[in-house]
Amino acid sequence: MLSTLAFSSGFSVSRSPVSQGRAGAPAMLYGEPRPVQIIPSVLPADWANMGAECKRLEDAGVDRIQFDVMDGNFVPNLTFGPELIAACKKYTTVKFETQLMVSQYNCETMLDEYTAATNQPGKPGVVIAHVEGNTHLHRTLTKIREGGGSPSVALNPHTPAEMIENVLDLCDHVLVMTVNPGFGGQAYIPTMVDKIKKIRGWIVDRGLDIDIEVDGGVKADWTIAACADAGANCFIAGSGMFAYENLADGCSELRTIAEAAQKGKARRGGGEGRGGGGGGGSPRRSVRRCSRPRRTRAGSRRSGSCVPRRGSSAGATSRSSSGSRRDSRRA
Amino acid sequence: MAVPLNGQWQCQCPPHKRCCKIQPSMLACDLADLASEAKSVLAAGADELHLDVMDGHFVPNMSFAHPVVASLRKHVPDAYLDCHMMVSRPSQWVEAVAGSTKGAGARYTFHLEAVEEDELDVAGVVKLIRDHGMQVGVAIKPGTAVEALSAVVALVDMVLVMTVEPGFGGQKFMPNCMPKVLALRSEHPDLDIQVDGGLGPSTIDAAAAAGANLIVAGST
Numbered sequence: 001m002l003s004t005l006a007f008s009s010g011f012s013v014s015r016s017p018v019s020q021g022r023a024g025a026p027a028m029l030y031g032e033p034r035p036v037q038i039i040p041s042v043l044p045a046d047w048a049n050m051g052a053e054c055k056r057l058e059d060a061g062v063d064r065i066q067f068d069v070m071d072g073n074f075v076p077n078l079t080f081g082p083e084l085i086a087a088c089k090k091y092t093t094v095k096f097e098t099q100l101m102v103s104q105y106n107c108e109t110m111l112d113e114y115t116a117a118t119n120q121p122g123k124p125g126v127v128i129a130h131v132e133g134n135t136h137l138h139r140t141l142t143k144i145r146e147g148g149g150s151p152s153v154a155l156n157p158h159t160p161a162e163m164i165e166n167v168l169d170l171c172d173h174v175l176v177m178t179v180n181p182g183f184g185g186q187a188y189i190p191t192m193v194d195k196i197k198k199i200r201g202w203i204v205d206r207g208l209d210i211d212i213e214v215d216g217g218v219k220a221d222w223t224i225a226a227c228a229d230a231g232a233n234c235f236i237a238g239s240g241m242f243a244y245e246n247l248a249d250g251c252s253e254l255r256t257i258a259e260a261a262q263k264g265k266a267r268r269g270g271g272e273g274r275g276g277g278g279g280g281g282s283p284r285r286s287v288r289r290c291s292r293p294r295r296t297r298a299g300s301r302r303s304g305s306c307v308p309r310r311g312s313s314a315g316a317t318s319r320s321s322s323g324s325r326r327d328s329r330r331a
Numbered sequence: 332m333a334v335p336l337n338g339q340w341q342c343q344c345p346p347h348k349r350c351c352k353i354q355p356s357m358l359a360c361d362l363a364d365l366a367s368e369a370k371s372v373l374a375a376g377a378d379e380l381h382l383d384v385m386d387g388h389f390v391p392n393m394s395f396a397h398p399v400v401a402s403l404r405k406h407v408p409d410a411y412l413d414c415h416m417m418v419s420r421p422s423q424w425v426e427a428v429a430g431s432t433k434g435a436g437a438r439y440t441f442h443l444e445a446v447e448e449d450e451l452d453v454a455g456v457v458k459l460i461r462d463h464g465m466q467v468g469v470a471i472k473p474g475t476a477v478e479a480l481s482a483v484v485a486l487v488d489m490v491l492v493m494t495v496e497p498g499f500g501g502q503k504f505m506p507n508c509m510p511k512v513l514a515l516r517s518e519h520p521d522l523d524i525q526v527d528g529g530l531g532p533s534t535i536d537a538a539a540a541a542g543a544n545l546i547v548a549g550s551t
Contacts (some may be wrong), residue, residue, distance in 0.1 A: 047395075047402035071387045072396075078386055078424065080362075081393025087363035106387040107545030 031204035033262035037063035051091030060247035064238025082117035115147035180218030188217030200231025228261035356549035371385035390498030401431035431462035440468030495528025504529030516542025
């Protein structure tokens with residue numbers, strides 16, 4: 001049960017501990033935790049075998065697969081369009097997600113195609129429209145829903161949360177970018193946590209059924225923990241996932257840390273403040289350096305090991321106890 | 332002009348010695364299995380792979396771009412990659428495509444209509460492509476007169492005469508584009524002339540009779 005809270009200046013949300021992690025350590029997460037979802041981006045994959053790569057991700061236990069559509073205008077990179085996304089449906093039944101890093105013109109002319117390509121049979125596809133690229137965002141989000149998709153809105157790092165405050169009722173997800181989209185090698189931007197917390201506050205206080213996604217530099221370390229702690233529950237990981245020899249290990253590691261963070265066992269930023277219980281035993285690591293050339297995308301390439309020390313078994317669940325994978329949203 | 336006689340197209344264009352090649356368009360393949368599809372068409376005897384790159388702006392569709400080409404190159408390291416760039420401001424992707432296709436031959440075909448908004452003029456775009464080690468092609472849409480190419484032909488290795496409105500596969504061949512092919516062949520016997528759009532068993536003769544020697548075959 002949520003405590004009654006008072007808003008402060010409007011730029012931050014006062015919180016009281018609503019659940020306890022370790023004994024005596026207050027959790028930061030506001031509201032009840034929503035199921036963690038691990039959503040790899042296909043950008044580090046072998047694009048000449050995209051179908052097979054999607055199947056690999058399905059076998060690894062991911063909740064969704066994200067396709068980054070870039071049109072060379074909204075971001076200075078060009079990737080692929082709806083036909084390639086639709087072609088992947090033959091290879092996997094995992095729910096799809098398409099992030100439209102495209103100009104308003106492209107979004108308006110091709111939104112129906114993007115939505116149709118992203119929808120799997122019986123599973124509305126998540127279609128993410130950028131607030132910066134859509135003058136008529138309300139109409140765009142409505143159109144996604146009308147096309148049978150699950151609307152999501154994305155914000156670039158510089159964009160204040162207030163830009164989407166009036167369309168939250170239309171969305172199933174909000175994507176907070178934690179890097180500037182379109183470029184590779186960007187570092188995770190830790191100040192985005194404040195934006196996540198603000199949006200989370202609105203969602204909880206207004207009783208909305210909305211997931212918060214994060215994308216950019218998210219790895220199985222303090223980055224995912226910080227985002228989960230702040231209220232995100234959907235984590236888009238590109239290199240953070242494909243760095244693992246065994247993708248299932250990557251999916252599991254990401255999920256474990258995120259769920260632990262939701263319970264107040266967050267690993268704080270930059271290696272400070274180790275959350276998580278225990279840490280006994282040597283960590284089993286299956287990380288390899290990604291040998292294929294990195295593509296420019298909305299993701300960072302943090303150097304150094306990204307595999308955390310294993311926590312106690314109490315936190316090492318591979319699925320959220322609050323439920324199985326999210327299925328179709330209201331359509 | 333090529334005219335039908337007894338049901339057969341009769342070649343009316345001047346004779347030329349340009350090599351005729353069939354270039355399968357990867358747009359018609361299973362885009363989720365490009366590596367296997369590419370290997371199959373090459374094994375079947377295709378000379379080059381035709382890659383249709385679209386940016387959703389120059390044409391109202393998006394297909395795939397240089398990152399996909401880079402992945403494909405790893406699987407077909409020796410194939411000639413013929414990149415038809417249906418993009419606005421074509422100079423912006425030259426370096427990226429060069430990087431994606433390196434290792435074997437490649438052609439960067441830009442649209443004449445797209446140069447207007449480019450920071451470079453046609454000569455500048457051509458130079459940029461050559462500086463990056465690729466062959467140069469220039470394309471015109473059905474609505475563009477062949478006269479628009481008069482100052483450009485001498486600069487390039489190939490001219491692509493679109494026989495459909497670019498952006499989508501499966502469209503019907505436009506025979507009224509053949510006079511453009513014939514005009515080019517008549518004036519430039521040593522030029523590679525490519526046609527793209529609706530080419531198949533029932534239309535390839537018309538294109539060849541007009542003087543085209545590079546035939547892009549997609550859905551047909």
